[in-house]
Amino acid sequence: MDSDSDSDGSHVSSTPPRHPPQPSPLPSRRALLFTAKSRTQAKNTSITSTKSSRPILRPKPSTKQPRKNPPSNPKTLENPIQNPQNPSSLPFQIHKNDTISSEVLPNLTKNASCSKPLIQNPLSPPKFSDLPFQIHRNDTLLSNDNSSGEVLPAGGLCVSKFASFSKTRKAILNLEPAEADPIEPRLAQQTEKKEAVVRKHPNLIGSNVSSSLPVKKVKCVNEGNFVRLNINGYGKKFASKFKRRNSNSSSGKKFYRRWKKKVGVVGKEGEGGNGLCDEEGLVVEVKGRGGERLDFDTKLIGDAVMRVRNEASDENLLRLLKLTFGYDSFRDGQLETIKMVLSGKSTMLVLPTGAGKSLCYQLPAMVFQGVTVVISPLISLMIDQLKQLPAAVEGGLLCSSQTPEEVLETYKLLEEGSIKVLFVSPERFLNSEFLSIFCDTQISLVVIDEAHCVSEWSHNFRPSYMRLKASLLRDKLGAQCILAMTATATTKTLYSVMHALDIPSSDLIQAVKPRDNLQLSVSLSENRMKDLMTLLKSSPFSEAKSIIIYCKFQFETDLICKYLCDSNISAKSYHSGIFAKERSRTQELFCANKIRVVVATVAFGMGLNKKDIDAVIHYSLPESLEEYVQEIGRAGRDGRISYCHLFFDDVSYFKTRSLMYSDGVDEYVVNKLLCQIFSGSTNPAGKICSLIKESASRKFDMKEEVILTILTQLELGEVQYLHLLPQMSVTCTLNFHQTSPALLAMKDAVVSAILKNSVIKDGQYIFDIPSVANSTRLQVNDLSNHLQTLKLKGEVTYELKDQAYCYVIMEVPKDICSLATWLTKWLSEVESCKVRKMDTMYDAAVFAAEACDKVHGCLGRQHTPCLQRKIAEYFISGTEVDVPKKIGGSSPFLTADIKVFLQCNSQAKFTPRAIARILHGIASPAFPSATWSRTHFWGRYMQTDFKAITEAAKAELLNIVGKDSIKQGHSQD
Numbered sequence: 012m013d014s015d016s017d018s019d020g021s022h023v024s025s026t027p028p029r030h031p032p033q034p035s036p037l038p039s040r041r042a043l044l045f046t047a048k049s050r051t052q053a054k055n056t057s058i059t060s061t062k063s064s065r066p067i068l069r070p071k072p073s074t075k076q077p078r079k080n081p082p083s084n085p086k087t088l089e090n091p092i093q094n095p096q097n098p099s100s101l102p103f104q105i106h107k108n109d110t111i112s113s114e115v116l117p118n119l120t121k122n123a124s125c126s127k128p129l130i131q132n133p134l135s136p137p138k139f140s141d142l143p144f145q146i147h148r149n150d151t152l153l154s155n156d157n158s159s160g161e162v163l164p165a166g167g168l169c170v171s172k173f174a175s176f177s178k179t180r181k182a183i184l185n186l187e188p189a190e191a192d193p194i195e196p197r198l199a200q201q202t203e204k205k206e207a208v209v210r211k212h213p214n215l216i217g218s219n220v221s222s223s224l225p226v227k228k229v230k231c232v233n234e235g236n237f238v239r240l241n242i243n244g245y246g247k248k249f250a251s252k253f254k255r256r257n258s259n260s261s262s263g264k265k266f267y268r269r270w271k272k273k274v275g276v277v278g279k280e281g282e283g284g285n286g287l288c289d290e291e292g293l294v295v296e297v298k299g300r301g302g303e304r305l306d307f308d309t310k311l312i313g314d315a316v317m318r319v320r321n322e323a324s325d326e327n328l329l330r331l332l333k334l335t336f337g338y339d340s341f342r343d344g345q346l347e348t349i350k351m352v353l354s355g356k357s358t359m360l361v362l363p364t365g366a367g368k369s370l371c372y373q374l375p376a377m378v379f380q381g382v383t384v385v386i387s388p389l390i391s392l393m394i395d396q397l398k399q400l401p402a403a404v405e406g407g408l409l410c411s412s413q414t415p416e417e418v419l420e421t422y423k424l425l426e427e428g429s430i431k432v433l434f435v436s437p438e439r440f441l442n443s444e445f446l447s448i449f450c451d452t453q454i455s456l457v458v459i460d461e462a463h464c465v466s467e468w469s470h471n472f473r474p475s476y477m478r479l480k481a482s483l484l485r486d487k488l489g490a491q492c493i494l495a496m497t498a499t500a501t502t503k504t505l506y507s508v509m510h511a512l513d514i515p516s517s518d519l520i521q522a523v524k525p526r527d528n529l530q531l532s533v534s535l536s537e538n539r540m541k542d543l544m545t546l547l548k549s550s551p552f553s554e555a556k557s558i559i560i561y562c563k564f565q566f567e568t569d570l571i572c573k574y575l576c577d578s579n580i581s582a583k584s585y586h587s588g589i590f591a592k593e594r595s596r597t598q599e600l601f602c603a604n605k606i607r608v609v610v611a612t613v614a615f616g617m618g619l620n621k622k623d624i625d626a627v628i629h630y631s632l633p634e635s636l637e638e639y640v641q642e643i644g645r646a647g648r649d650g651r652i653s654y655c656h657l658f659f660d661d662v663s664y665f666k667t668r669s670l671m672y673s674d675g676v677d678e679y680v681v682n683k684l685l686c687q688i689f690s691g692s693t694n695p696a697g698k699i700c701s702l703i704k705e706s707a708s709r710k711f712d713m714k715e716e717v718i719l720t721i722l723t724q725l726e727l728g729e730v731q732y733l734h735l736l737p738q739m740s741v742t743c744t745l746n747f748h749q750t751s752p753a754l755l756a757m758k759d760a761v762v763s764a765i766l767k768n769s770v771i772k773d774g775q776y777i778f779d780i781p782s783v784a785n786s787t788r789l790q791v792n793d794l795s796n797h798l799q800t801l802k803l804k805g806e807v808t809y810e811l812k813d814q815a816y817c818y819v820i821m822e823v824p825k826d827i828c829s830l831a832t833w834l835t836k837w838l839s840e841v842e843s844c845k846v847r848k849m850d851t852m853y854d855a856a857v858f859a860a861e862a863c864d865k866v867h868g869c870l871g872r873q874h875t876p877c878l879q880r881k882i883a884e885y886f887i888s889g890t891e892v893d894v895p896k897k898i899g900g901s902s903p904f905l906t907a908d909i910k911v912f913l914q915c916n917s918q919a920k921f922t923p924r925a926i927a928r929i930l931h932g933i934a935s936p937a938f939p940s941a942t943w944s945r946t947h948f949w950g951r952y953m954q955t956d957f958k959a960i961t962e963a964a965k966a967e968l969l970n971i972v973g974k975d976s977i978k979q980g981h982s983q984d
């Protein structure tokens with residue numbers, strides 16, 4: 012049975028360690044100095060001295076203990092007064108506006124209706140400074156003013172806030188009045204009639220919680236849910252058809268049997284009749300999340316949904332939760348979020364990884380009459396989320412790897428109303444066909460998963476997420492409510508996400524405190540490989556059965572993996588350079604505990620819901636505290652004590668820090684790019700332009716992602732200069748086979764346009780798709796269909812290449828130069844923000860390893876308290892550090908080295924930024940590492956400030972240009 016330590020803010024000492032230490036027979040002197048409190052903590056900790064590798068206090072290898080669940084402490088949740096001295100026993104807090112200071116959030120309106128603190132403890136009002144982590148509820152936290160003494164009911168719900176909820180809901184959902192309780196009598200009947208088997212869901216909190224709901228049979232089968240294994244929608248097609256025939260009619264039964272055979276549903280064959288229906292309605296037995304078979308009764312669930320529609324009370328929601336998910340209680344933040352969403356309030360939800368954010372849209376999706384659209388950044392993540400939907404919620408997926416038939420099938424199911432939750436990528440919003448389907452389909456809720464990607468100030472900014480503005484979601488999709496979810500966002504990031512999505516600051520629900528069951532340790536390492544092997548051989552890591560090792564570079568993952576395999580540790584590496592099939596195989600093996608270690612880059616982990624990962628080791632310093640928190644959050648999702656170790660060293664820090672400069676741009680290059688983008692501006696409106704990704708990237712020495720960011724900003728900024736279209740391959744090479752080209756052109760206007768726009772090479776006609784589309788006034792899709800028809804007739808064969816960004820110009824900027832200045836400034840701020848994030852991560856590691864005074868519970872290499880404090884400071888107060896002293900301002904040899912470098916490479920054309928990148932060892936599209944890492948100067952100035960190098964290079968280039976022009980002047984004389 013799984014457990015969870017998030018729910019009650021429980022502490023390390025209340026969570027059973029994976030390998031409970033035996034008391035040391037001869038405690039070290041240091042151990043004897045512990046206070047009672049620190050002793051409890053230390054008991055659960057593997058602690059070794061920084062100086063010597065000899066353990067001061069280390070748990071003995073475990074005498075295997077059965078898994079215990081951390082106490083889910085409903086009392087503490089309900090009444091914080093019971094534990095007044097322990098601020099962390101406070102319930103979950105809802106973050107109200109004021110938590111974000113008014114300077115940071117100047118535009119966000121405050122919500123008067125929620126001006127009272129939700130969480131208060133009249134005996135001992137918590138002070139921010141007292142708390143190990145920020146309490147996230149506005150006034151409670153920052154003002155320390157909780158004079159009203161109002162105590163929250165369980166779950167921290169603000170009652171007043173939802174007083175008028177039921178009325179609002181009725182108005183929104185246009186529901187019939189509540190019927191007499193149809194569920195209670197049935198439950199009683201059912202309980203009498205059948206053997207009452209207590210429903211035990213694998214994800215229940217606490218082993219002793221049981222549901223009063225009876226279930227019919229629980230046995231184990233393979234993992235997964237049949238509905239969602241058919242990701243292309245076929246399963247749902249049958250499921251929905253069957254649902255519509257949900258009666259005792261023989262055709263319905265026949266259909267069900269066929270469907271069952273096809274998708275592998277286990278019906279209730281043995282229990283009277285064919286088991287399709289009983290008096291409660293349809294009983295379908297499906298595979299639960301943990302692989303066990305769960306029954307759900309569609310009638311009971313339907314009734315529970317109706318009750319929530321009529322009144323979204325705690326009781327009704329809990330009933331629906333139990334029936335659908337098998338859980339006995341909501342976790343912190345879930346109930347509040349669900350209520351906000353159901354009342355139609357757009358909400359920003361920040362909960363740690365593994366805290367159960369998905370449920371906050373899954374449950375409302377059942378209640379809403381329209382579709383819930385979930386926007387996710389990765390296909391693999393979407394598939395995982397689809398698999399994790401409860402059986403009673405029908406899901407669908409639209410992604411680029413589907414065939415056109417599969418996409419059409421999904422559209423059809425949507426139209427039929429057979430999809431409740433639809434997963435899409437943000438790129439889908441460029442597709443007008445996709446947007447048009449929502450003219451007839453009501454969207455009740457749009458969920459933005461990993462919502463920090465919306466903000467350029469986040470660690471994971473995605474240009475395609477910029478499109479997800481409230482205006483688009485509300486005006487174009489008609490979305491009634493937006494739920495933005497993330498596990499990691501600083502106040503600045505949150506502000507920009509909420510601003511873009513038009514979410515008022517009052518509707519922020521936040522708990523950034525990392526889980527208490529994670530033991531964080533840090534060490535500065537001179538020889539990381541050696542230290543890693545030592546760590547893996549020593550307790551508690553030697554007992555860990557499931558470990559992720561995060562590395563910065565792909566080659567490191569392969570190297571370490573090989574090393575581990577040679578040392579008889581079963582391991583596999585995982586990075587984006589490995590084929591997708593092999594990667595998913597690795598993930599499967601890891602989830603099935605068939606391999607012990609996955610050595611991975613950042614590519615691994617998103618959406619990974621393996622609960623029993625015992626340890627996460629960072630072989631390299633993460634790029635930000637956000638990344639660190641996200642990655643350690645993979646460990647201990649079952650609530651048991653788990654171990655997270657961070658290795659760092661200066662060399663790898665400098666190397667990673669340098670990489671933060673890969674996305675920067677120079678103003679005059681941006682200027683040139685803008686000129687090219689708008690070069691087609693003489694075209695009449697509506698003409699399609701394209702920019703081939705690879706060649707533009709090389710020409711402007713800009714990453715493709717950066718070009719896309721600029722294009723997206725040109726579309727979504729204050730003035731809409733262009734309209735982006737979906738990306739496509741634009742160069743077509745075509746061969747004619749039957750009819751001669753000239754003859755065919757006489758009959759076919761498209762062929763005629765192709766001949767006019769083509770270059771003939773070796774008998775092949777090479778043309779640009781947008782040019783032909785423009786001259787025929789066809790849409791690109793229609794042109795593609797036409798070519799396809801000619802191909803089917805045997806007239807032509809063709810090949811497409813050159814992926815390009817396609818767009819239509821809406822308005823030509825009046826002043827390209829100032830637009831270039833503005834864009835460059837914006838991108839350089841984004842770049843500086845990334846560098847500061849890296850510096851803050853490094854600073855936290857250095858502080859823990861070298862400066863921590865160890866008076867607050869840190870011991871040896873174990874630095875859970877001080878790291879958690881650093882994390883809280885960073886996420887809440889936005890504390891960032893200055894440039895570390897180790898980064899030198901300049902160097903006496905710099906100018907001389909740049910001179911020599913330029914002399915040695917006089918054949919190449921450089922920009923100051925290109926020189927600075929080479930000196931920092933950063934590859935770029937025009938200066939790939941394959942060529943330039945051979946130079947003697949590659950990465951030589953990693954420790955020197957990047958801007959200082961750029962300035963020195965600029966001066967030297969100007970010097971050369973000056974000399975050249977003087978030379979030219981002399982020769983002209």
Ligand SMILES: Nc1ncnc2c1ncn2[C@@H]1O[C@H](COP(=O)(O)OP(=O)(O)OP(=O)(O)O)[C@@H](O)[C@H]1O
Nearest residue numbers: 214216338340341342364365366367368369370498
């Ligand atoms: N109320 C609950 N009671 C018990 N288990 C729950 C509850 N809510 C969610 N869970 C379980 O918690 C696990 C993590 O949930 P989920 O994947 O939604 O987390 P998350 O916050 O989205 O994490 P991440 O940020 O890593 O994606 C799931 O296995 C889910 O079944």
